[in-house]
Amino acid sequence: MTAVTEGSAMDTAEVFDRLRRHFSPKLALTGGFAGRGAVEVAAEGCRVRLSDGRSALDFGSYAVTLLGHRHPAVAEAVRQQLEAMPTATRSLANPVAAGAAARLSGYLGDALPKVYFGLNGADVVEVAVKLARLATGRSRVVAVRGGFHGKSLGALALTHSPLYRAGLLGSAVDVVHVAADDPAAVWREVAGGEVAAVVFEPVQGENGAVPLDGAVLRQWCEDAARHGCFVIADEIQCGLRRCGERSVALADGLPVDAVLLGKPLGGGVVPLSALLCSERLYAPLAADPFLHSATFGGHPLSCAALPAALHAIEELAGHGEELAGWLDEMLDGLRARHPEVVRAVRGRGLLRGIDCGSPQAAGSMVVELAGAGLLVSPCLSRPTTIRLLPPLVAGPAEVAEAAELLDAALATTGRTLRRGGAG
Ligand SMILES: Cc1ncc(COP(=O)(O)O)c(C=O)c1O
Structure with a gap:
């Protein structure tokens, strides 16, 4: 074929x-x-083209396409690297990876000087936990109920959803999950002395766009530091201005030891994730860089995209605030017009959840919307909620189009609910 x-x-x-x-x-x-x-065949900016000639507005793509599809500056940077040296020898020093690390650390204000590049979010979750265990000599990790950190075996231990953990309990990492609203949770857990790290998403993405309470997080950070535990902010979904800030944790003044980034870090063009951390957390790798390495870590094509991606994100950051305001208005309107379907709206910035009350209603919304020309993402850990992840390149016309399509899909789902389906 x-x-x-x-x-x-x-x-x-x-x-x-x-x-x-x-x-x-x-x-x-x-x-x-x-x-x-039909199937997807091409994409540009906010739009994906289908094989039957239709196009869809992309407010989904699981938070990767913050810059839309095929951002020209990112694509050009990757193209140039493709022409020069697309792969690394891993024996000689690579200037592209070194440049990307310096750029990324500087982007977060140089507070976290050490960098490890992976390809997926789960890669850097696992590296962060591994380093925390090696650096402390302790084995336990405190994670948060509702949190999502990936599906590879080590990262899955931190992911809370029973949907993905069934049959896989007893994995390599010893994790306790605490309630997100319990300020004393970390203090209770670390008192036992075995905790290496506390890991949280400042805004839980796959749990339906749930911002965690800043005061609780501050208390957790203080209690962790008092007991020599590392604090790791997983911002793979909420960071890089998805929720307004470069890093939500750093902008809130939380004294974290590491920030994890991924998804749009490669500009929506190539896969790239990163652990940024303190010298203290990185110490085992500083002593022996082969303690953790991977063939394609710091790949030149991915690292070439990073400076262009960060530049483009910063150029659009002001527009992102305006866009978030339009989303507020849109969601308020939809909630008022469709109270029988919309049980709650949650989120921050360009990461929003519409809770439809049941997995059936949310599932029917995702399919209805895609068919009508709006792509949204389901929430992996909260199947009652659909997620809106508009790109920074969306304008008022795209928000109006999304509002119209959401309005129609909610009306259809409401009618189905009244007839006794999708409930
Ligand atoms: C907060 C967070 N951490 C980690 C991951 C895992 O990333 P990946 O699927 O790239 O491994 C995700 C993916 O959705 C995520 O949202």
Whole structure:
């Protein structure tokens, strides 16, 4: 089969057949519903083009496309690196990785000088926990109920959702999950002396866009520091101005030892994640850089994207505040018009959740919206909630378009609920 391209006579049925045969049949099913039988073939800015000629507004993509698709400056930086030296020898010193590390540390105000680059969020969650264990000689980790930190075995130990942990308990990391609203939780746990690190998302993304209480986090940081435990802010989803700030934790003045970034760090063009941390947390790797390494860590194509991505994010940061204001108005209006479906709206900045009360209602909203031309993301740990993740390049026209499509989908879901379905 030749590649499926826009407007070409191609066999999308074969794409779905291959998905069924080589991946999970459920992926073929959900992709088929969302695209109404068409597949994605191209994208630019806020829009994804489908094989049947339609286009969809992308307010989803699991928080990766903060700069939209194919941001020109990021794509050009990657293109230039592709022409010069796309892969690293890992024997010689690589200037692209070194430059990206300096740029990223400077971007967060040089408070966290040490850097480790991964490809996925889970990579850097695991490195952070590994370093905390090595540096303290302790084994326990305190994480937060509702938190999401990835699905590889080590990161999964920190992820709270039973959906993904079933059958996998007893993994390599000893984790206790505490209530997000309990200021004394860390003090109680660290008193036992075995805790290496406290890990939290300042705004929980997959849990439905839930900002944690700043006062509770401050107390946790103080109690952790008093007992020599590291504090790790997982900002893979909420950082990099998704929620307004470069780092939510640092902007709130929280004395964290590490900030984790990912998703849009490669500008929505290439995969890239990063651990930024203190000298104290990094000490085991400073002593022996081979304690943790990976073949593609600090890949030149990914690192080439980083400076261009940060530059573009900063150029659009002011617009992001305006965009967040339009989202506030839109969500208030939708909640007032559709109280039978919208149980709550949550979130901060460009990370928003609409709680539809049941997984069926939320699922039907995601499919209805995709079919009508608006892509949103479900919440992996809170299936009652759909997530809106607009890119910084969205303008008032895109917000108005999203509002109209959401209004229609909520009305349809409301009618289904009244008839006794999707509840
Ligand atoms: C806060 C947070 N941490 C970690 C991860 C894991 O990232 P990845 O899926 O890139 O491994 C995610 C993914 O959604 C996340 O939202």
